[in-house]
Amino acid sequence: MADLFSDEWMKGFMEEWNKEPELSDALAQINFNTVIAYGMDGDDQPLGMMVIENGKAISAGSYDGSTELNWDxxxxxxxxxxxxxxxxxxxxxxxxxxxxxxxxxxxxxxAMIKDPRMASPFVKSFTVMGRVG
Structure with a gap:
């Protein structure tokens, strides 16, 4: 398995994200657009990031510090x-x-946890992470 949140891992996560209807399709229904980063507690910046448009992951990879984030x-x-x-x-x-x-x-x-249209897919994203090979 690629290192967690590495460029390769994030690309695999993007594929799995888009294959999961409870995640990508559910977020598409609310026209969800965002940039999400993931990393280790205490690090200066996150390791990986993913861009979501209308619920679908359109790009993913290592975080280079140049993209404005909505979630970290x-x-x-x-x-x-x-x-x-x-x-x-x-x-x-x-x-x-x-x-x-x-x-x-x-x-x-x-704000996220109070909106079931966002909270349920957010929780599902952790299951989807576990599918990255």
Whole structure:
């Protein structure tokens, strides 16, 4: 498997994202557009990023610092690996957020979690991450 959030890994994540109707199709229904970055807690900048247009991932790769982000998600390598193996349900997401195991360096967690049209696909994205080979 490619290193987590590397250019190769992010491209694989983009493929899996677009194959999952509960993620890409659900977000397409609300015309969801965003730039999401992922990385390790404590690092200066995220490792990988993905651009979403109308719910579909249109590009992904290493983060080079030049793209404005809407979301920047950070966690420890151990937490990421746990969520990749087991996924993350709504209760787990709440626990991860309140315990600061999942940090939103950029992005409004409270606004996202209050909107089921966004919250359910967000939770599903962790399951999809686990499919990256």
């Amino acid at each position: 998600l950070r966690a420890s390598p151990d937490s990421w690996n746990k969520w990749l193996k087991k996924g993350l349900g709504m209760m787990g997401l709440g626990m991860a957020y309140t315990s600061r195991k999942l940090k939103f360096n950029i992005g409004d967690y409270m």
